[in-house]
Amino acid sequence: MKRDQKLFLIKFFAALIVMYLIVAWNPVNDHVIVPATKGIAVAAGTILKAIGQDVTVSGTTIGSSRFAVNINNGCNGIEAMLILLAAIGSFPATWRARLIGLAIGAVIVQFINEIRIVSLYLIGAYKPSLFQVFHTAVWQVVVILAAIIFFLQWSARVAPNRLANGS
Amino acid sequence: MPRIDWRTALKGLAAFIVAVAIWAGVSPLYDRAVAAGAEVLMRTFERPAVTTLIATGSDVKVDRSDFDPRSPRPGLPVIDLTFNWVLLAALFAINPRPFSDRNIFRFLLASLLLYITHIAALATEVMSIYVLRLGPWSRVHYGELARNFWGTLNHSYRFVLMFAIVFGLWWALRPSDLPSPRARGEGGAKRRVRGRSSRKA
Numbered sequence A: 001m002k003r004d005q006k007l008f009l010i011k012f013f014a015a016l017i018v019m020y021l022i023v024a025w026n027p028v029n030d031h032v033i034v035p036a037t038k039g040i041a042v043a044a045g046t047i048l049k050a051i052g053q054d055v056t057v058s059g060t061t062i063g064s065s066r067f068a069v070n071i072n073n074g075c076n077g078i079e080a081m082l083i084l085l086a087a088i089g090s091f092p093a094t095w096r097a098r099l100i101g102l103a104i105g106a107v108i109v110q111f112i113n114e115i116r117i118v119s120l121y122l123i124g125a126y127k128p129s130l131f132q133v134f135h136t137a138v139w140q141v142v143v144i145l146a147a148i149i150f151f152l153q154w155s156a157r158v159a160p161n162r163l164a165n166g167s
Numbered sequence B: 001m002p003r004i005d006w007r008t009a010l011k012g013l014a015a016f017i018v019a020v021a022i023w024a025g026v027s028p029l030y031d032r033a034v035a036a037g038a039e040v041l042m043r044t045f046e047r048p049a050v051t052t053l054i055a056t057g058s059d060v061k062v063d064r065s066d067f068d069p070r071s072p073r074p075g076l077p078v079i080d081l082t083f084n085w086v087l088l089a090a091l092f093a094i095n096p097r098p099f100s101d102r103n104i105f106r107f108l109l110a111s112l113l114l115y116i117t118h119i120a121a122l123a124t125e126v127m128s129i130y131v132l133r134l135g136p137w138s139r140v141h142y143g144e145l146a147r148n149f150w151g152t153l154n155h156s157y158r159f160v161l162m163f164a165i166v167f168g169l170w171w172a173l174r175p176s177d178l179p180s181p182r183a184r185g186e187g188g189a190k191r192r193v194r195g196r197s198s199r200k201a
Helices: A003-024 A026-050 A076-091 A096-126 A128-164 B006-045 B082-093 B101-132 B136-141 B144-173 B183-184 B191-201
Strands: A056-060 A061-063 A068-070 B052-056 B059-065
Touching: A003 A026, A003 A076, A003 B144, A026 A056, A026 A061, A026 A076, A026 A096, A068 B191, A076 A096, A076 A128, A076 B144, A096 A128, A128 B006, A128 B082, B006 B052, B006 B059, B006 B082, B006 B101, B052 B101, B059 B101, B082 B101, B082 B144, B101 B136, B101 B144
Parallel strands: none
Antiparallel strands: A056 A061, A061 A068, B052 B059
16 A cells, blocks of 8 residues: 555544544534434425325424334435545645545535435335344445445546645 | 546445345344454453354344343344445545455454444443443443443444444555555546646746
């Protein structure tokens, strides 16, 4: 492994650990993560209502007489956003490119995450035997994989620009 | 906005579907291997060595020879700790020439290293059960520092580390003909064009 690749990995893990500790800190969790998760639940509830599901949203829980899902850490896309943030922040690029990458990446991650929540509710309501495998293996991996593929696309695009700009 | 390479995404998707099927089929057997490794790891460090981990097919039962024989044994699903292998398979599939000997060898090496992290993750999960979830027994045997340490380690693994480890393994072991951060910058088309034009000038 080349020196710059090692340096990237060291920065990536250091950034990830620091960000994890910040996010896991109770005041941040209570005042940032939980309200954001409630917003994600409201958005998913709105989509489910739009496609004819009789659901109610209470805090981070989306429920009906058929099924209920409670959105916790690990299902709110924050984990994918942390990995994306650590990767983009550790990669040599301009701050402008990083901010643009983070903004677009966050939108993509949360868009896919909304699909995950909506589909998990529908699977739980109509095909509960598949819920566990989709909840554990399928959707978590899809969301992280989307974040990593986005990072690879972003890094392939910004690196030549970085050199061209002389930064 | 970065251009989405659909061929790369489709390769990853195909590998992801195949990997989910393999992982679901092999999990009961794999759980036994992880449980056996974690039991050895725990017994190496605990005095006296009392922990026994029994894979039952769907989960792993945690037993200790000093537990009251009448009390129920805690169980935990190991698949929650091991499904990141699916992500590893998908990432190696998006490498150029995914079926080359070198890529397959490095994928197998990464899988072996991931197995070691699964053993450590299961041992950490068992420790978090010991320190946090066994009521008065936990409070008598472990202090605040141990509760925070094992609880945080277990939560961080489940929340982000299990994915970050896979990304790190893939990043470190992907064949070196893939562009690195510097190589991407220094070997890009723009540099070659600029270099030629400067020589002409």
